[in-house]
Amino acid sequence: MALNLLEGKGFSAVTLAVAVFALLFAAPALYFAREAVFPPRRRLSIHLLTPARILGHAGDRVEDLDIWRRGRVLEDPYVVTVIVRNTGRHAVDDDQFYRGRPIRINFRVPVALLGSPPEAVAVDDQDLLIGPYLIRQGQELQIQVLTDRAPVLDKDAVSEYLKDAKVAVEIGSYGSQVGVAVRAVVIKLGVVLLLLYGAAAYSNWYH
Numbered sequence: 001m002a003l004n005l006l007e008g009k010g011f012s013a014v015t016l017a018v019a020v021f022a023l024l025f026a027a028p029a030l031y032f033a034r035e036a037v038f039p040p041r042r043r044l045s046i047h048l049l050t051p052a053r054i055l056g057h058a059g060d061r062v063e064d065l066d067i068w069r070r071g072r073v074l075e076d077p078y079v080v081t082v083i084v085r086n087t088g089r090h091a092v093d094d095d096q097f098y099r100g101r102p103i104r105i106n107f108r109v110p111v112a113l114l115g116s117p118p119e120a121v122a123v124d125d126q127d128l129l130i131g132p133y134l135i136r137q138g139q140e141l142q143i144q145v146l147t148d149r150a151p152v153l154d155k156d157a158v159s160e161y162l163k164d165a166k167v168a169v170e171i172g173s174y175g176s177q178v179g180v181a182v183r184a185v186v187i188k189l190g191v192v193l194l195l196l197y198g199a200a201a202y203s204n205w206y207h
Contacts, residue, residue, distance in 0.1 A: 042096060042165035043088035044135065048105070048153045050172050051078040074148045079114065080107065084130060084141040088165070091139075097132035098161040104129055105158050107151035114144040 054067060054077045067074045082105065086092055094100075102120075105128040113123055118141045120133035128145055135141065155169045 047083040049081040094132040102129040102131040
């Protein structure tokens with residue numbers, strides 16, 4: 001049957017090309033569709049945005065403008081925004097924090113909290129501590145910290161001991177909306193290619 005298809009009836013270059021593209025996109029399309037319809041029970045996304053330098057470069061500093069912290073002038077202050085979002089189907093509650101251990105983000109430089117941080121958020125020298133804390137489905141926490149030097153941000157900076165929960169870390173930008181749009185395009189393209197393949201195969205087989 002496979003040989004007959006390749007030799008003539010039911011086969012054409014167009015059918016083959018569509019079939020190849022359909023196979024390439026079908027797997028990621030099915031994966032993203034499953035993630036959209038049946039997301040993990042508990043999942044957190046942690047976004048560490050690009051640090052924002054407050055005073056600019058040395059040549060751009062405003063004369064007589066200083067930033068003080070606890071009686072000390074900060075020589076090169078930065079602000080970092082941390083976004084924690086529950087993207088799962090269920091809340092992440094205190095029970096998911098193994099032995100009450102918080103999510104720990106190490107900036108490699110001393111940090112201080114800015115503004116009015118959410119409940120159960122604290123700092124410990126160079127670390128930002130989050131939890132134990134109830135994070136409801138779809139809830140988003142925004143936390144800003146102040147550093148005296150440029151922090152070092154990478155995925156290894158985040159330590160967590162959550163039970164029955166997945167954690168994804170992103171560095172540099174908050175691309176949740178872009179990610180949703182890309183996944184939607186992949187799903188639609190996969191469906192279209194599968195339909196085209198089915199139509200091409202049907203046309204070649206019966207004509």
